[in-house]
Amino acid sequence: MRTSFDRLLARALRLCVPGRRQVLGIAGAPGAGKSTLAERIVAAVPGSVLVPMDGFHLAQAELERLGRAERKGAPDTFDAAGYVALLRRLRAPVAGEVVYAPLFRRDLEEPLAGAVPVPPEAPLVVTEGNYLLLGTGPWAAVRGLLDEAWFLAPDPDTRLRRLVERHVRYGRSRAEAERWANGSDEANARLVEGSRGRADLLVAE
Numbered sequence: 001m002r003t004s005f006d007r008l009l010a011r012a013l014r015l016c017v018p019g020r021r022q023v024l025g026i027a028g029a030p031g032a033g034k035s036t037l038a039e040r041i042v043a044a045v046p047g048s049v050l051v052p053m054d055g056f057h058l059a060q061a062e063l064e065r066l067g068r069a070e071r072k073g074a075p076d077t078f079d080a081a082g083y084v085a086l087l088r089r090l091r092a093p094v095a096g097e098v099v100y101a102p103l104f105r106r107d108l109e110e111p112l113a114g115a116v117p118v119p120p121e122a123p124l125v126v127t128e129g130n131y132l133l134l135g136t137g138p139w140a141a142v143r144g145l146l147d148e149a150w151f152l153a154p155d156p157d158t159r160l161r162r163l164v165e166r167h168v169r170y171g172r173s174r175a176e177a178e179r180w181a182n183g184s185d186e187a188n189a190r191l192v193e194g195s196r197g198r199a200d201l202l203v204a205e
């Protein structure tokens with residue numbers, strides 16, 4: 001991880017150009033380690049900000065109204081067009097204007113608006129999520145808004161094991177965790193895998 005991380009960090013630092021906002025996207029299947037890597041990059045690049053795609057999860061009540069709660073995490077359970085609009089704003093910072101991004105609260109299983117302030121001078125915005133490289137629907141516009149895109153492709157067994165452990169840590173029983181990881185999450189994982197060809201860099205841990 002250390003060698004791989006140092007190489008990735010150097011690449012992120014090289015992206016930064018004085019006076020010009022850069023947007024780095026990190027994609028990959030559920031549990032691939034996107035959030036973990038993005039947090040480490042942002043912690044190491046001065047002034048950078050993490051804006052997760054997950055902040056655009058639709059609220060639970062809206063998913064229920066739409067009858068999509070059972071497949072929370074699928075591409076049509078997010079406000080993809082809202083995410084695209086935010087990326088456009090983030091690419092064109094306005095002097096003196098802080099742009100606010102939402103966050104997904106895994107403990108509440110709900111998004112929270114206005115949670116991440118992005119100051120206009122932030123040199124690098126790191127965004128991460130499952131569907132950054134999808135070529136369908138509103139998602140198709142995301143790739144063109146990223147200056148660079150990485151795709152995380154860890155060993156599949158490792159990814160699945162970490163995903164189940166994380167579900168358990170956030171309160172699911174082991175049986176329920178395995179049901180999600182092998183059911184809903186797995187269908188999404190296949191979709192995500194199909195989009196890896198649009199990345200600039202493939203990261204196999």
Ligand SMILES: Nc1ncnc2c1ncn2[C@@H]1O[C@H](COP(=O)(O)OP(=O)(O)OP(=O)(O)O)[C@@H](O)[C@H]1O
Pocket residue numbers: 001028029030031032033034035036037129130162163165166
């Ligand atoms: N390099 C690593 N070594 C060990 N554990 C890791 C590593 N990267 C991630 N993990 C663990 O694996 C789990 C999944 O990682 P993470 O939450 O970063 O994945 P993700 O790609 O953001 O998943 P999701 O798409 O569901 O948001 C977490 O519990 C995390 O702590």
Ligand SMILES: [Mg+2]
Pocket residue numbers: 034035036054
């Ligand atoms: Mg994540």
